[in-house]
């Protein structure tokens with residue numbers, strides 16, 4: 392379904408006269424199947440978020456191709472609503488002027504829903520992420536981090552996507568809330584049979600949710616293993632990463 | 639429409655807004671409101687004190703001060719407002735395009751702004767008056783030319799920042815068009831910023847146009863304009879100081895109202911602040927514009 396081949400991305404280094412480019416991603420290959428949850432793990436600065444933006448079609452890769460159901464993701468109309476996203480920073484993931492209702496309605500309008508049908512669907516979605524109707528008129532600053540992420544998840548699944556990119560979606564939440572949101576994601580993934588691209592630096596969270604994990608280091612894929620075989624990773628970097636968790 | 643509710647609860651803001659609307663309406667309907675012809679000279683009534691027929695008295699040529707004040711609203715407030723809307727409009731479009739699309743277009747547009755901004759506003763205005771001659775239209779043209787790059791730069795900076803927000807990323811990710819993102823998201827969050835910079839520069843522009851008229855570069859006699867009325871009253875400043883009062887107060891009150899409104903707008907438009915806000919800021923910024931406006935003259 393999602394096929395990433397030979398993707399590379401470089402950014403211009405900061406500074407007025409600098410012509411140097413910083414290679415953020417190099418030669419990335421992977422694929423993600425329908426209903427699969429692929430974890431992308433790496434330390435901070437390893438290029439995970441950049442990869443996420445490329446997969447979402449927000450930015451273009453310098454080289455290589457990213458195909459979603461056989462079509463390039465950079466074609467906006469082709470992917471409309473089929474790939475969705477949840478981001479890390481809950482303070483800026485909903486427009487501060489929008490109510491919860493307006494935020495979710497944006498997604499519903501995209502798939503051509505309106506009127507009573509959309510209103511019913513909105514209640515259904517809110518219920519599904521564990522919020523009640525009273526949240527409809529609230530603004531994001533009136534919600535806790537966990538609640539915002541729940542609204543973001545509702546908004547993301549509203550377009551009935553085939554795939555959701557979760558970029559550190561739980562990393563800025565507190566411990567127990569993290570677990571609740573993880574459980575919600577797991578349950579939604581089963582009901583909708585969506586595939587997840589779960590980007591995180593937290594190996595344990597990835598191990599809980601994912602079927603496979605891909606370990607990224609300095610913009611390169613180090614190793615891809617099934618979660619059951621996490622203990623048998625080959626590469627030195629993956630062992631080190633795993634060792635930190637095991638200790 | 640929560641912000642409207644917020645604004646309605648702020649008494650100072652409401653008072654300022656009502657005041658400005660009334661003033662603007664008075665300017666538009668000047669021919670119906672003004673008791674006399676603002677240009678009619680009555681030499682026999684020079685410096686006549688206030689009377690029933692001439693509520694604010696007569697000036698050094700016996701013209702009705704109230705009528706001149708009312709007609710003066712047009713250049714002093716309405717034309718300045720038009721120039722402001724035009725420059726914010728141009729600056730807004732340029733700023734949105736540059737801030738949202740970035741890249742080469744951004745670089746080209748911003749260099750253009752830099753070139754325009756490298757001339758100080760007053761030099762630009764004086765140069766245009768020098769080339770095109772003295773007059774209100776030329777000052778207004780100069781205002782638009784010298785202000786839009788500034789608005790473009792400020793608006794671009796805020797658009798650029800908002801375009802980075804995760805809600806914009808999400809909208810892009812699910813495939814909402816750039817046009818819709820700009821109108822539904824960025825225009826919405828950038829409106830308070832734009833409203834604040836626009837209204838705070840309205841105050842200084844009113845002062846500037848009065849300043850230019852005071853210097854005799856703006857509107858030409860015998861037309862009425864507040865700055866020009868002040869300038870005319872200056873000649874009799876010691877014998878008839880009360881003649882400075884009417885135009886002076888008109889300028890001060892209008893600029894204050896604009897500044898109070900600018901400040902209230904900022905707080906009212908911020909969804910996070912809701913109905914709790916602090917006021918003292920308004921005074922500071924009112925003084926601020928006043929000082930910069932004066933030092934510019």
Ligand SMILES: Nc1ncnc2c1ncn2[C@@H]1O[C@H](COP(=O)(O)OP(=O)(O)O)[C@@H](O)[C@H]1O
Nearest residue numbers: 402403415433434435436437438439440441442
């Ligand atoms: N828009 C950008 N412009 C320049 N450099 C960027 C940009 N986005 C990311 N980078 C650089 O790319 C590197 C990887 O960033 P990121 O993908 O956010 O990593 P991660 O999400 O794994 O922490 C960082 O060194 C960052 O400085």
Ligand SMILES: [Mg+2]
Nearest residue numbers: 439440441559
């Ligand atoms: Mg990141």
